[in-house]
Amino acid sequence: MFRLKAFPWETCLICKHPSLLLATLACFMPFQCLELEAEQETPNVILIYADDLGYADVGCYGATEVHTPHIDRLAENGIVFTDAHAPAATCTPSRYAMLTGEYAWRRKGTGIARGDAPLIIDPETITLADIFKEGGYHTGVIGKWHLGLGPEGGPDWNGIIKPGPLELGFDDAFLIPATGDRVPCVYVENHRVVNLDPRDPIKVSFRQRIGDEPIGKENPELLKMHPSHGHDRTIINGISRIGYMSGGNKARWKDEDMADTITERALRFMEARRQEPFFLFFSLHDIHVPRVPHPRFVGKTTMGPRGDAIVQTDWCVGKILEKLQELGLSEKTMVLFTSDNGPVIDDGYRDRAVEQLGKHQPAGPFRGGKYSAFEGGTRIPWIVSWPGHIKPGKSSALVSQVDLPACFADMLKKELPDDGAPDSFNVLAALMGQEDIGRPHLIEQSRTLSLRHGDWKWIEPSDGPSINKNTNTELGLNQEAQLYYLGDDLGERRNLIKDYPEKALWCQRKLQAIREAGQSRRP
Numbered sequence: 001m002f003r004l005k006a007f008p009w010e011t012c013l014i015c016k017h018p019s020l021l022l023a024t025l026a027c028f029m030p031f032q033c034l035e036l037e038a039e040q041e042t043p044n045v046i047l048i049y050a051d052d053l054g055y056a057d058v059g060c061y062g063a064t065e066v067h068t069p070h071i072d073r074l075a076e077n078g079i080v081f082t083d084a085h086a087p088a089a090t091c092t093p094s095r096y097a098m099l100t101g102e103y104a105w106r107r108k109g110t111g112i113a114r115g116d117a118p119l120i121i122d123p124e125t126i127t128l129a130d131i132f133k134e135g136g137y138h139t140g141v142i143g144k145w146h147l148g149l150g151p152e153g154g155p156d157w158n159g160i161i162k163p164g165p166l167e168l169g170f171d172d173a174f175l176i177p178a179t180g181d182r183v184p185c186v187y188v189e190n191h192r193v194v195n196l197d198p199r200d201p202i203k204v205s206f207r208q209r210i211g212d213e214p215i216g217k218e219n220p221e222l223l224k225m226h227p228s229h230g231h232d233r234t235i236i237n238g239i240s241r242i243g244y245m246s247g248g249n250k251a252r253w254k255d256e257d258m259a260d261t262i263t264e265r266a267l268r269f270m271e272a273r274r275q276e277p278f279f280l281f282f283s284l285h286d287i288h289v290p291r292v293p294h295p296r297f298v299g300k301t302t303m304g305p306r307g308d309a310i311v312q313t314d315w316c317v318g319k320i321l322e323k324l325q326e327l328g329l330s331e332k333t334m335v336l337f338t339s340d341n342g343p344v345i346d347d348g349y350r351d352r353a354v355e356q357l358g359k360h361q362p363a364g365p366f367r368g369g370k371y372s373a374f375e376g377g378t379r380i381p382w383i384v385s386w387p388g389h390i391k392p393g394k395s396s397a398l399v400s401q402v403d404l405p406a407c408f409a410d411m412l413k414k415e416l417p418d419d420g421a422p423d424s425f426n427v428l429a430a431l432m433g434q435e436d437i438g439r440p441h442l443i444e445q446s447r448t449l450s451l452r453h454g455d456w457k458w459i460e461p462s463d464g465p466s467i468n469k470n471t472n473t474e475l476g477l478n479q480e481a482q483l484y485y486l487g488d489d490l491g492e493r494r495n496l497i498k499d500y501p502e503k504a505l506w507c508q509r510k511l512q513a514i515r516e517a518g519q520s521r522r523p
C-alpha cells in the first residue's frame with residue numbers, strides 16, 4: 001500500500017486542517033506547528049470531467065454557435081491549455097490512465113468497458129484518490145465511472161457492489177456505473193444501487209435477452225430517441241440501450257434529470273466537506289449519448305440535443321463555481337475542467353446532431369475525433385483555475401491526464417513508490433502556469449498508438465478502416481506509418497514520412513522503448 005512520507009502536519013492533530021484553523025490558532029501552537037505557516041497551503045481540488053466534449057465545443061476554445069459563459073469565466077480566471085490530452089480517444093482507457101498514472105494500453109481489459117464489467121483497476125494500485133487521501137483529503141467521485149465494478153464475473157447489482165471506487169481511495173461515491181447508453185440504468189451509491197426494491201431485483205445481460213421488456217429493435221414505436229447504430233436493446237425511459245435489463249424499476253434513472261441529480265450530489269459533497277481539504281472527481285455524463293438534456297435546456301442552441309447538452313454542461317460548471325463562492329472557498333480551490341476524449345457527432349442515436357451541426361467545428365483545427373489516432377481523438381479542452389494562486393493565461397505545454405497522479409503527489413509532497421503511476425510526469429509547474437513546457441513526449445492511444453515528441457507526431461502502422469462508417473470519424477489508421485509536423489500542420493494533412501525517415505525511425509524506436517520499459521516516468 002502507498003506509504004506516507006512523514007508529513008509535517010501530522011505532528012499536530014489540529015493542524016491537519018490548516019486551511020481552517022491555521023490562521024487563528026498559529027499564535028497558540030507549539031513551536032513545531034508554527035513551522036507550518038511557511039508552508040504553501042494546498043487547495044481543495046475539483047476535477048470536472050466532461051464526456052466526449054471536443055476541443056472547440058466551448059466558447060473559450062473557439063465555439064461560436066453555443067454559449068458557455070461559466071466555462072469561459074473559469075478560463076478567464078485560469079489557464080487555458082492548448083496542447084492538453086486525454087490519454088486515449090475513448091473513455092475507459094482515459095479514465096484508467098488518469099486514475100492510475102499508467103498508460104492503459106499496458107493492461108489487458110482496459111478497452112471500452114461493458115456495463116457489467118468487473119472493476120478493471122486492481123485495488124492494490126496507487127490511484128489519484130489514494131494520493132489525496134494520504135494527503136489528508138476527503139475524496140469523492142460523483143458521476144460517470146465506466147471502469148467496471150465488482151469482482152471477476154461482474155457486480156452483484158442486488159447486493160454489495162464491491163470492489164469499486166471505495167476500494168481505490170475514494171471516501172464517497174455516487175455513480176453512473178458505466179455510460180448512459182448501457183444498462184443497468186441505475187445509480188450506485190457507495191456499495192449499493194440507489195432506491196432498489198429487493199422485491200424487484202435487477203438482472204443484466206449483454207449476451208442474451210432476459211426478462212420480457214420490450215427492446216428498441218422490435219418496438220421502435222415505443223421510443224422517444226431512436227438508435228442510428230447499435231443501442232437497440234432494452235428500452236428504458238423511452239430510449240433503447242446497449243444490453244438487456246430487467247427489474248430495478250424504482251431505481252431506474254430518468255435521463256432528463258441526470259445532470260441535476262449528479263450536480264446536486266456534488267454540491268452536497270462540497271457543503272459537507274467544506275471544512276476539510278477535499279478532492280472531488282465530478283464526472284459528467286454530458287455530452288455522451290443518449291443526449292437528453294433537461295427540458296429547460298432544450299432548444300437553447302440551434303444544434304439540437306448535442307448543443308443543448310453543452311449548455312447543460314456549462315450550467316453544471318456554473319453551479320460548482322457558484323457553490324464555491326457561497327462557501328467562501330473560491331480561492332482555496334483548484335478547479336480543473338477537461339474531457340475524457342475528443343468529440344463525436346453521431347455516436348449511435350438519431351438526435352439530429354449531424355443535421356444541425358451547422359458551421360460548428362467540435363474538434364476545432366484538429367483532424368478526427370473520438371476513436372481517432374489524429375489529434376482530434378485526444379486533444380481536449382483543459383482549464384486550470386485557482387484564483388489568487390494561478391495567474392490567468394494560455395499555455396501550450398504538452399500535458400496529459402495521465403500526469404495528474406504525479407502532479408498532485410508533488411503538490412501534496414508525497415513520494416510515489418518506484419512502481420507507482422509509471423507513466424505519470426510531474427508537470428505541476430506547467431499546471432500552475434510557472435512553466436510553459438510540459439512533458440517531452442506523449443503516447444496517444446486509439447486503435448493504434450501515436451507518439452508525440454514536441455510538435456512531431458508519429459502514428460504507428462495498423463490494420464483497420466480509415467473511417468468509422470457509423471460515426472463518420474476519420475480514424476487515422478493506416479498500414480504504413482505516418483509522420484506529421486504539427487508546428488505548421490495542426491490538421492495532420494501533410495504526411496512527411498518519406499521526407500524525414502530519420503525522425504520517423506527515432507519515433508518508432510522511442511515508442512518501442514517506452515513500451516518495453518513498462519514505464520516512462522523514471523529515466
Ligand code: NG6
Nearest residue numbers: 090091092112179181229230347348
Ligand atoms: C461504443 C458505442 C458508443 C459509445 C462508446 C463508448 C455502439 C455502436 N457504440 O461501443 O455509443 O457508448 O462505445 O463511449 O455501441 S465512451 O465515451 O464511453 O468511450
Ligand code: CA
Nearest residue numbers: 051052091340
Ligand atoms: Ca467519452
